[in-house]
Amino acid sequence: MRYALDCKDDFASNLLFWIERFIYGKINSLSNHQVKNKDEILKVLSRFRNGFDSMESLQCACKECRNIGLIGINTYILPLSKLYEYLIQIGLESLKDIDEELLKEFLTIHTSALSDATKKNYRMALINFFSFVDKQNEDMLGTSYNFRIELKNWGGLRGKSGQKLPSFMNEEEVHRFLNGIESYPFKHQELGARNRLILKIIIYTGIRVGEALNLKLKDIMQDGEFFMIQVRGKGNKPRVVMVKAKNIAQDLALWRNVRENMVVNDDMLFCNHKGTKLTQAYISRIVEQVLIANGIRKEKNGAHMLRHSFATLLYQKSQDLVLVQEALGHASLDTSRIYMHFDKQKLKDTTEIMES
Incomplete structure (x- = not known):
């Protein structure tokens, strides 16, 4: 009409x-x-x-x-x-x-x-x-x-x-952030394991916040010393990421125990106290609170910054751009190239060209 x-x-x-x-x-x-x-x-x-x-x-x-x-x-x-x-x-x-x-x-x-x-x-x-x-x-x-x-x-x-480089934490800040997650006094203690688990999965695997919030119970499976996580990325494209079991096993067990006593509308891994889906804004608020509590200041304090931190450290340690692309689920290698700008060793090498 x-x-x-x-x-x-x-x-x-x-x-x-x-x-x-x-x-x-x-x-x-x-x-x-x-x-x-x-x-x-x-x-x-x-x-x-x-x-x-x-x-x-x-x-x-x-x-x-x-x-x-x-x-x-x-x-x-x-x-x-x-x-x-x-x-x-x-x-x-x-x-x-x-x-x-x-x-x-x-x-x-x-x-x-x-x-x-x-x-x-x-x-x-x-x-x-x-x-x-x-x-x-x-x-x-x-x-x-x-x-x-x-x-x-x-x-x-x-x-x-003129494009801005994404905000990210260096290795020392990442460890400080992870330690801060453990000690942060979350408002609802029974949901503290859930919050710690979400943040750890994102920063240890680099998956998007939306991908983390869409995880199902069946998507996370233990394989010896690791957890394998089935992720549905943009365009509903599947990929698998891994995280060491020792990093999330305790919080995963605690959260599953809490979740079993809740009325949940779906088989989603993460939910709020009403049994419905969490929002990305909520996760970003948690990230910002933990950052501030641990004296970490970034231009952008949202949850997506955790993904940038993972990708930056992954490239710095592996020097493998294809690995970064596969881990982050980028459709194009060009999208992953941004993390080459954070390679300090290569930048240091440029300072030697005028030396005799």
Whole structure:
């Protein structure tokens, strides 16, 4: 069904309407292989069909989608919610007042401190959104208003030379972090084993936070002195990682004992006290708390930093880029090359070239 461009009474309501229509369409196109509870997704989709009275309620619905398992929704809702706030402040009267120069201004102001990858996500979210509106709006005469947003000449991207290197811990900091996990006073002591187990699995194997949270009970199996962990990566591609049993066996046994006395909705390895899936934001908060408690300061304190730390140490000790690619589940070797920048020995070798 098509709608008039300015089908509501005011600019804010019109913009919110089109954003919710766009997000609703994106939700139905996202991969659903991680969705386990169809009743939950039906409830959220029903809310989208009924519409929202504020951007805050739309954002909450998108958060629910992510928690249910529709990963990728933040790529669209974060840029568009920022755009909504920006355009409301300007005080436009009609969606027709939006043009490419105004969107470039928005990108310049709101993405200045972001990485190139995030800037590209913002740009593509805007292009996709306005392309959607182009195709879906129609007035009483059957004609459509076309924004034709391309943003081809926006100069906000720095290019490869300006990309930031990821934050990571050096070997001494990693050991300090691991010791800190053991002594950290988690709020709910009965869940402390779970929290320690999650953080250890991530930092000892380098798997993504989402991959850790999607592990099933059957995915972790002991093989002598090691645990083998079956991981489902991006695109649902399987791979196997290993961790020494001595590093996680105690916490795994303690957590399994706690979990047996809980009502869990699925066979997921990790869950909250209600028996439902944990969020990546929760894991990142734990990581940040442990880092601060142990005097470790990084530009980015999220859980993904643990993966970077593992990969950096793996390359430094192995000098094997293919091993890094396989361990991290990178589709391309080029993605793994970033960790070559942390090879101190090779950097030290460059200081010798002028020596006689």
